[in-house]
Amino acid sequence: MELHNIEKLIEKYFEATTTVAEEEILKKYFSEDKVAPHLEQYTPLFNYFTIAKEERFTKQVPLKPRRNYLKWVSVAAIAVFMFGLYFYQPIPPPVTLADEYTPEEIESAKEAFALLAMNFNKGTEQLYHLDEFEKTTNKFLTKNN
DSSP states (O other), rough: OOOHHHHHHHHHTTTTOHHHHHHHHHHHHHHOOOOOGGGGGGHHHHHHHHHHOOOOOOOOOOOOOHHHHHHHHHHHHHHHHHHHHTOOOOOOOOOHHHHHSSSHHHHHHHHHHHHHHHHHHHHHHHHHHHHHHHHHHHHHHHHHO
């Protein structure tokens, strides 16, 4: 009868529905030498918890933080500063058109832009005539309907 109860408790244990008292019964059962052969696979699981309770941390915990990292941070900051100083390249002043091109080239570019603007204006005048044509056409079409 006890073996049947242990099997039910193991099922409840793996379903996470056991109480603390039932878990104590399981720990006590698996700590004995008389464990059923088909349940021996669970023995290390329950014995682990009793062994883990007895483990203690024996090393001393330092209460003051170490300040060695401050030395290394300052060394790293100096290294980054020196690296930046070594590879620093000043930005050249902005280049103006007069520095880049001759006055003749600038004048010819102005003439080309003036010619382009004149042709562009001619094209937009044609669009104005097209817009007037569309308005007039729409007037006749809406009168006939």
